[in-house]
Amino acid sequence: MSAIPFSSAAEPWILPSRGRVAMLSLIIGESAIFTIFVVAYLYYIGKSLSGPTPQQVLEIPLFNTVCLLSSSITIWLAERQIERGNMRRFTAWWALTMALGCIFIAGTAVEWHKLIYLDGLTIHTNLFGTTFYSLVGLHATHVVVGLCMLGLVLIFSLTGHVTEANSERIQVLALYWHFVDGVWVVVFTVVYILGR
Amino acid sequence: MADQTLPIGGSIDVTLARPEARTALLEWLHGWVVTVDHKRLGILYIVYGIVFLLVGGVEALAIRLQLAWPDNHFLSPELYNEMFTMHGTTMVFLVGMTIVFGFANYLVPLMIGARDMAFPRLNAFSFWMTAFGGLLLYYSFIGGFGLYGMGAAPDVGWWAYAPLTAKAFSPGHATDYWALSLIVMGFGTLGTAINVIATTLSMRCKGMTLMRMPLFVWLMLVVSALTLVTITPLTAAQIMLTIDRYLGGHFFDTQAGGSAVVWMHFFWIFGHPEVYVLVLPAFGIASEVIPVFSRKAIFGYPAMVAASVGIAFVSLGVWAHHMFTVGMTSVGNTFFVLSTMLVGIPTGIKIFNWVATVWGGKIRFKTPMLFALAFVFQFLIAGLTGIMLSVAPWDWQLHNSYFVIAHFHYVLVGAIVFNIFAGIYYWYPKATGRMLSETLGKWHFWLFLIGFHITFDTMHYVGFLGMPRSIYTYEPDRGWNHLNLIISLGGLIQGIAVLIFAWNLIHSYLRGKRAGNDPWDAWTLEWSAPSPPPAYNFATDPEVHSRRPLWDLKHPEDPDWKYE
Numbered sequence: 001m002s003a004i005p006f007s008s009a010a011e012p013w014i015l016p017s018r019g020r021v022a023m024l025s026l027i028i029g030e031s032a033i034f035t036i037f038v039v040a041y042l043y044y045i046g047k048s049l050s051g052p053t054p055q056q057v058l059e060i061p062l063f064n065t066v067c068l069l070s071s072s073i074t075i076w077l078a079e080r081q082i083e084r085g086n087m088r089r090f091t092a093w094w095a096l097t098m099a100l101g102c103i104f105i106a107g108t109a110v111e112w113h114k115l116i117y118l119d120g121l122t123i124h125t126n127l128f129g130t131t132f133y134s135l136v137g138l139h140a141t142h143v144v145v146g147l148c149m150l151g152l153v154l155i156f157s158l159t160g161h162v163t164e165a166n167s168e169r170i171q172v173l174a175l176y177w178h179f180v181d182g183v184w185v186v187v188f189t190v191v192y193i194l195g196r
Numbered sequence: 197m198a199d200q201t202l203p204i205g206g207s208i209d210v211t212l213a214r215p216e217a218r219t220a221l222l223e224w225l226h227g228w229v230v231t232v233d234h235k236r237l238g239i240l241y242i243v244y245g246i247v248f249l250l251v252g253g254v255e256a257l258a259i260r261l262q263l264a265w266p267d268n269h270f271l272s273p274e275l276y277n278e279m280f281t282m283h284g285t286t287m288v289f290l291v292g293m294t295i296v297f298g299f300a301n302y303l304v305p306l307m308i309g310a311r312d313m314a315f316p317r318l319n320a321f322s323f324w325m326t327a328f329g330g331l332l333l334y335y336s337f338i339g340g341f342g343l344y345g346m347g348a349a350p351d352v353g354w355w356a357y358a359p360l361t362a363k364a365f366s367p368g369h370a371t372d373y374w375a376l377s378l379i380v381m382g383f384g385t386l387g388t389a390i391n392v393i394a395t396t397l398s399m400r401c402k403g404m405t406l407m408r409m410p411l412f413v414w415l416m417l418v419v420s421a422l423t424l425v426t427i428t429p430l431t432a433a434q435i436m437l438t439i440d441r442y443l444g445g446h447f448f449d450t451q452a453g454g455s456a457v458v459w460m461h462f463f464w465i466f467g468h469p470e471v472y473v474l475v476l477p478a479f480g481i482a483s484e485v486i487p488v489f490s491r492k493a494i495f496g497y498p499a500m501v502a503a504s505v506g507i508a509f510v511s512l513g514v515w516a517h518h519m520f521t522v523g524m525t526s527v528g529n530t531f532f533v534l535s536t537m538l539v540g541i542p543t544g545i546k547i548f549n550w551v552a553t554v555w556g557g558k559i560r561f562k563t564p565m566l567f568a569l570a571f572v573f574q575f576l577i578a579g580l581t582g583i584m585l586s587v588a589p590w591d592w593q594l595h596n597s598y599f600v601i602a603h604f605h606y607v608l609v610g611a612i613v614f615n616i617f618a619g620i621y622y623w624y625p626k627a628t629g630r631m632l633s634e635t636l637g638k639w640h641f642w643l644f645l646i647g648f649h650i651t652f653d654t655m656h657y658v659g660f661l662g663m664p665r666s667i668y669t670y671e672p673d674r675g676w677n678h679l680n681l682i683i684s685l686g687g688l689i690q691g692i693a694v695l696i697f698a699w700n701l702i703h704s705y706l707r708g709k710r711a712g713n714d715p716w717d718a719w720t721l722e723w724s725a726p727s728p729p730p731a732y733n734f735a736t737d738p739e740v741h742s743r744r745p746l747w748d749l750k751h752p753e754d755p756d757w758k759y760e
Binding site: 124126 | 314315386389390391393394395397398399400402403420421424425426427428429431432433435436439440443444445446447452453454455458462465
């Protein structure tokens with residue numbers, strides 16, 4: 001092989017990270033799932049034959065939203081810390097990210113409890129209930145999956161198993177979390193602004 | 197034939213002590229179950245697909261036996277509905293998808309000079325998810341009615357239009373098994389697609405730039421990207437259907453304000469690109485086979501790549517041509533007429549390029565080449581009937597007739613199955629170390645070709661005569677009697693041909709001629725590895741300098757890289 005003179009042989013052969021490529025692919029695929037649910041939600045706005053309607057029962061979850069969106073910033077700060085090798089600061093920011101995510105899920109639980117027990121809205125009450133619980137529930141499922149993975153990293157990090165060498169994997173996982181946060185912007189707009 | 201001692205490839209001696217015979221068998225089986233080797237998983241996918249090809253073929257023959265005569269009672273109407281539903285679902289998901297991704301698994305890492313896929317364990321997970329999904333679907337024969345009595349398979353058609361799938365019209369669990377199995381297989385497929393993308397982008401050997409990748413790898417990259425946005429809408433729609441059936445949701449419940457047409461849109465947003473997910477790998481196989489057996493480099497490589505990417509994009513905007521009779525606005529109809537016709541341009545480019553590759557070549561009519569050449573002509577006809585059906589008024593006349601059935605079987609069988617056969621004849625020596633018998637292969641080819649044309653050419657004609665699809669029988673005075681008998685006889689001939697193929701696979705595995713590394717004198721990297729390739733694929737990392745690395749090695753005086 002070396003007998004063949006080849007100009008670029010001296011150039012370094014650099015390929016994209018497989019973790020990032022795979023996570024971006026997963027995000028594209030997940031986006032398609034969300035798109036279908038969002039389209040269904042938009043199409044069925046105002047098509048319910050009976051109450052309760054979104055105007056009557058939905059309140060804007062502003063605090064929740066602020067918590068979830070700021071968790072994107074804290075996870076980004078954690079990523080910066082692990083790149084520099086500040087493991088204690090990394091763990092702190094990571095734990096804060098998780099706490100914010102947990103607050104979001106708790107807020108959703110409170111909201112759903114009110115909707116189910118006070119307003120009597122379940123998934124089979126009307127079309128609004130069907131589309132609301134499935135779209136918001138799909139997002140919440142992704143948050144829970146994300147929290148499980150964040151929790152795993154937190155356990156490893158507290159036991160000292162996460163080092164600077166893992167920074168790329170951590171960043172790949174953070175991509176997923178950014179995606180979950182980004183989707184919330186869409187879900188929030190569709191459900192709480194356009195849908196009300 | 198080529199020099200067998202190529203400088204890349206080679207082997208490392210890793211002979212292990214042989215265990216005793218009985219434990220050896222168990223260990224052998226265990227080895228296949230726990231394997232994360234892309235080659236073994238590829239073979240598992242393909243064997244799984246071929247088994248279900250036989251199952252789906254039996255279902256097709258049952259359908260044809262029922263329709264061979266008017267007023268026939270071979271199958272009951274209920275069983276007939278189950279047969280065409282299971283035939284469609286099986287052939288698309290359990291045969292087409294598994295074989296396509298089986299080829300991708302086996303060939304992509306070898307062709308780009310990699311050790312394995314990017315994520316070997318994800319790869320194994322994806323296969324077993326797919327396999328489990330298939331079992332779930334077929335378990336419905338036993339568990340379909342659950343505790344209510346006799347078993348039943350899904351009978352809602354592979355398109356499963358609402359509101360037929362509602363609990364009121366499809367009691368029992370058959371439809372649930374259908375939906376769940378497609379969700380499970382969808383996750384498996386998504387995993388494989390992610391894996392193929394990561395492999396092609398991140399695992400290429402030194403010098404394998406994107407524009408030097410074999411066209412098969414390019415096509416699989418495009419297919420996997422398309423799969424990401426194609427399978428997932430189906431998964432979403434199946435989740436909605438399951439919510440409707442289990443939790444009392446109203447997505448497709450027209451009595452509560454839901455819409456049956458929304459299901460149609462969601463299904464075909466998946467369903468149409470799905471056809472391209474299946475046919476693009478077939479293009480990839482043809483683009484590998486045709487040059488090698490014409491002894492010429494592929495004509496217009498960059499145009500082929502551009503056309504593949506173009507087809508993928510256009511295919512995302514054509515789905516509602518399945519719904520011209522639903523009653524869309526004239527603007528909607530016109531948009532989907534034009535976008536569908538647009539597909540003809542990149543596919544036309546491809547057909548011209550294949551013809552130009554063959555043109556002036558030193559053609560060797562081996563079995564793989566025969567199948568690939570038949571594909572080119574049949575795909576041309578399939579494309580032409582596709583253009584005819586893309587014209588909305590023509591579609592209003594022939595929608596849901598056998599003309600449509602004939603058209604899509606021309607694509608699915610005439611293009612995809614023919615190329616799958618071409619691919620198996622071409623790469624079987626690499627995977628097993630043995631050549632498939634040419635004599636049996638020629639019998640298989642000619643019988644299958646004749647049977648295919650008897651069946652599907654005639655189907656166009658009964659479609660013109662007004663025979664609708666999905667009917668379990670018909671009256672004798674419609675003028676379809678003899679034509680249906682001819683169609684069924686053609687199906688029988690295809691069945692015999694497939695049995696010859698199955699026999700050839702087994703017989704040649706045991707008694708076939710030894711293949712050597714490079715039996716076809718081919719040019720892509722997989723032929724530099726031993727046959728079958730060792731677990732590590734290449735003893736040393738290959739390095740490539742052109743689109744035909746083996747040509748460069750065999751012809752150092754006139755290498756390709758001087759001209760690319």
